[in-house]
Amino acid sequence: MKNEKAAKIIEKALKQGRKTLSEYEAKQVLAAYGIPITKEVLVKDKDQIEKGINKIGFPMVMKGCSAEIAHKTEKGLIHVDVRNATEVKKAFRDIMKGMEGFKGGVLMQEMIKGRRELVIGLTRDPQFGPCVMFGLGGIFTEILRDVCFRRAPLELRDAMDMMQEIKGHKILAAVRGMEAADTDLLAQMLISVGQIGLDFDDVMEIDLNPVILAGAKPVVVDALIVLKG
Amino acid sequence: MSSGTGKSGSRKRAVYPPTDYERIFHPQAIAIIGVSADENGVGFGTGMLRAIMMMGFEGKIYPVNPKGGTIAGLEIYRQVEDIPGPVDFAVIAVNARYVPDALEACRKIGVAGAEILSSGFSELGTKEGRELERRIQDIAARGIRVVGPNCFGIYCPASGLTLLPGPDLSRETGPVAFVAQSGGMSIDLAHAGKWLGVRFSKMVSFGNGADLREAELLHYLADDPETRVISMYIEGIKDGDAFFSELKAAAAKKPVIVYKGGLSAAGARSVASHTASMGGSRVIWHSVLRQAGAVQVNDTEEMAQANLAFATLPPKAFRGISIVGGGGAIGVTACDTAETYGIEIPALPPELQERIGSVLPKPGSSAINPIDVANPFVGPEALKEVLLGAAEDERVELQILVSLLFHYKGLARAFGRPVTEVTPYRELAQCVRDVVAKTGKPVIAVLPNMTRGVDSMDVTELIALTRREYLSCGIPVFDELHDAIRAISHVNNYYGGRIK
Numbered sequence: 001m002k003n004e005k006a007a008k009i010i011e012k013a014l015k016q017g018r019k020t021l022s023e024y025e026a027k028q029v030l031a032a033y034g035i036p037i038t039k040e041v042l043v044k045d046k047d048q049i050e051k052g053i054n055k056i057g058f059p060m061v062m063k064g065c066s067a068e069i070a071h072k073t074e075k076g077l078i079h080v081d082v083r084n085a086t087e088v089k090k091a092f093r094d095i096m097k098g099m100e101g102f103k104g105g106v107l108m109q110e111m112i113k114g115r116r117e118l119v120i121g122l123t124r125d126p127q128f129g130p131c132v133m134f135g136l137g138g139i140f141t142e143i144l145r146d147v148c149f150r151r152a153p154l155e156l157r158d159a160m161d162m163m164q165e166i167k168g169h170k171i172l173a174a175v176r177g178m179e180a181a182d183t184d185l186l187a188q189m190l191i192s193v194g195q196i197g198l199d200f201d202d203v204m205e206i207d208l209n210p211v212i213l214a215g216a217k218p219v220v221v222d223a224l225i226v227l228k229g
Numbered sequence: 230m231s232s233g234t235g236k237s238g239s240r241k242r243a244v245y246p247p248t249d250y251e252r253i254f255h256p257q258a259i260a261i262i263g264v265s266a267d268e269n270g271v272g273f274g275t276g277m278l279r280a281i282m283m284m285g286f287e288g289k290i291y292p293v294n295p296k297g298g299t300i301a302g303l304e305i306y307r308q309v310e311d312i313p314g315p316v317d318f319a320v321i322a323v324n325a326r327y328v329p330d331a332l333e334a335c336r337k338i339g340v341a342g343a344e345i346l347s348s349g350f351s352e353l354g355t356k357e358g359r360e361l362e363r364r365i366q367d368i369a370a371r372g373i374r375v376v377g378p379n380c381f382g383i384y385c386p387a388s389g390l391t392l393l394p395g396p397d398l399s400r401e402t403g404p405v406a407f408v409a410q411s412g413g414m415s416i417d418l419a420h421a422g423k424w425l426g427v428r429f430s431k432m433v434s435f436g437n438g439a440d441l442r443e444a445e446l447l448h449y450l451a452d453d454p455e456t457r458v459i460s461m462y463i464e465g466i467k468d469g470d471a472f473f474s475e476l477k478a479a480a481a482k483k484p485v486i487v488y489k490g491g492l493s494a495a496g497a498r499s500v501a502s503h504t505a506s507m508g509g510s511r512v513i514w515h516s517v518l519r520q521a522g523a524v525q526v527n528d529t530e531e532m533a534q535a536n537l538a539f540a541t542l543p544p545k546a547f548r549g550i551s552i553v554g555g556g557g558a559i560g561v562t563a564c565d566t567a568e569t570y571g572i573e574i575p576a577l578p579p580e581l582q583e584r585i586g587s588v589l590p591k592p593g594s595s596a597i598n599p600i601d602v603a604n605p606f607v608g609p610e611a612l613k614e615v616l617l618g619a620a621e622d623e624r625v626e627l628q629i630l631v632s633l634l635f636h637y638k639g640l641a642r643a644f645g646r647p648v649t650e651v652t653p654y655r656e657l658a659q660c661v662r663d664v665v666a667k668t669g670k671p672v673i674a675v676l677p678n679m680t681r682g683v684d685s686m687d688v689t690e691l692i693a694l695t696r697r698e699y700l701s702c703g704i705p706v707f708d709e710l711h712d713a714i715r716a717i718s719h720v721n722n723y724y725g726g727r728i729k
Contacts, residue, residue, distance in 0.1 A: 019501075020501065119503070119504075121502060121503065121504025121505075122504060123502070123504045123505040123507075123508035123513075124505075125469070125508060125510075125513045127466060127469035127472075127510075127513075128469040128473065128513060128517050129469060129470070131508060131513055131516065131517075133504045133507065133508065141503050141507075142503060145507060147507055147512075148512070148516055149508060149512060149513055149516035149517075150516055150517075150520050151469075151473060151516070151517050151520060158520055161519075161520075165519070204505075205501060205502035205504055205505045206502065206504065207502040207503050207504050209503060224501070224502055226501045226502055226505075
């Protein structure tokens with residue numbers, strides 16, 4: 001069954017003629033499918049900052065959030081390790097200014113601590129339809145291209161096999177004092193991303209990068225969902 | 230063309246029409262429509278008629294040409310309707326524009342299936358070509374199965390059906406099925422299989438695939454009792470959903486070896502995400518084939534070798550092997566290659582080393598494993614003792630015997646006798662056969678030939694004779710050690726789960 005909450009978000013964006021969901025919307029879609037995301041609130045007005053601080057706590061990450069803006073890092077729209085109310089207010093001002101009038105707000109987001117970054121994605125192959133990707137995340141995604149794909153729907157064994165297939169699969173094991181990754185949860189995330197692709201023909205591409213391992217638990221820290229347009 | 234997904238989030242399952250494959254692959258009577266009325270004709274129809282006759286097809290053959298007359302001692306019927314008896318299968322080789330009428334005539338007299346060798350259809354990219362092909366599909370949908378058009382047809386050693394132009398393919402039937410769009414690839418593999426020892430159950434080159442094609446043929450072959458190994462060469466597929474589900478279902482029952490041609494590393498252009506930019510056809514196909522449980526190969530040779538391994542080896546994984554050879558750089562290269570493919574070459578226990586060492590020349594030999602027998606002239610009886618000894622180590626599940634027979638050329642010269650006379654290749658094959666029978670562990674023979682120049686045609690002949698001798702003893706033969714080990718690794722991956 002198509003998830004109703006996710007459907008509402010996607011349909012709204014399509015009605016507005018948009019080609020992408022904002023990070024906040026994308027994460028709401030993911031959350032609707034049970035995929036773990038960062039705790040976050042979208043703040044559009046400085047009056048809401050206090051409430052955001054209470055909900056997220058310190059340290060936090062603040063990001064410009066708009067469906068119209070890609071490449072947030074390059075535009076200086078991401079502030080990490082924001083540690084107190086003064087820093088929050090300054091970051092808010094800077095980000096709103098940097099958005100140059102684009103519609104959107106500021107995402108106040110819990111800061112996930114973890115040294116291991118993964119990527120999960122979805123693409124549509126002309127022959128095989130929605131295919132889920134898994135691999136090493138962050139900057140290594142493009143540099144090492146250590147990724148693999150499976151066609152949706154994924155069975156549990158497909159998801160488990162993906163985690164074994166990448167060359168860097170040992171990153172998921174207990175290494176250098178870090179816990180072994182929760183591969184059951186990762187498998188569910190891979191299966192769910194495939195399900196989103198099957199449920200919504202309008203979802204063309206998904207990038208969840210990075211997915212950070214906070215201890216054992218994977219959390220989606222940044223998300224891009226591209227729609228048919 | 231469709232890659233659509235069901236609205237409910239699940240994928241659809243194809244439904245195929247009931248088909249009498251027995252009459253198609255093992256026909257009692259065939260019609261060949263489009264033979265030349267002239268005895269010296271060279272068209273596809275005439276070529277196929279002669280090829281099928283030379284193959285020794287035992288059923289009835291009805292040539293058809295509106296002019297009538299006789300060809301190769303057979304009466305030519307002016308039209309399909311004039312054929313006096315029932316027809317199971319038809320070969321159609323008339324000009325494209327006459328194909329729909331010929332096919333319809335076949336359907337009306339109850340022919341089960343037809344191969345259309347003629348070209349001039351959708352492959353032209355013209356409106357007329359597409360329209361003619363659509364008419365073929367319409368007729369097929371009313372109750373006759375079609376292979377082609379624009380194909381080389383069906384090869385079935387048991388019945389004598391053969392590909393174009395294949396009057397000299399093997400009539401020995403075997404466990405390997407092959408399907409491909411490409412007729413050229415099919416005839417190449419059929420010829421290669423003949424000397425490599427790959428015996429086919431049936432081969433289908435389906436050309437444009439207007440009716441029967443990859444997914445449905447997989448569906449059929451998965452349950453075909455004559456087929457133990459399915460292999461296929463793919464350029465494009467029609468329906469990703471159907472192909473994937475049939476491939477997965479077939480691979481769960483028997484090994485399916487897939488060679489996918491025309492892959493590109495690059496992902497789709499003008500995409501927004503990293504995921505889409507990395508999902509080029511090469512990586513997606515690789516992933517999908519792995520997901521379906523297929524065996525992936527990268528060229529025709531590797532496919533033929535994998536066919537041989539799956540057809541001749543017992544259905545299991547071989548984690549540990551012994552390698553026996555001598556007179557070359559066998560030890561280190563063998564270990565390197567085996568390790569690459571996740572196969573172990575366990576060192577034999579001291580008592581076995583001692584026993585094996587006692588039959589080997591000294592110094593220069595080593596009985597550890599890989600077992601270096603020191604020189605290429607160690608005789609079959611000694612090699613038999615070596616193989617029997619190594620098989621006693623329970624970690625050794627398969628043995629490879631590398632014989633550098635080309636060195637016998639020097640011996641032949643010294644004695645002034647032909648190399649085929651001084652080389653004990655018959656005894657060698659018999660000894661290996663005895664070892665397999667006694668130990669229950671398969672042996673693979675490797676016959677490298679470093680001397681392939683025109684001055685060594687006698688060595689080429691020797692290697693070919695040795696290969697035939699081995700094959701008649703049920704021993705698979707590879708040219709190179711690497712080829713053998715790679716083929717074993719395919720078997721291991723299929724039966725034993727993936728190597729990490």
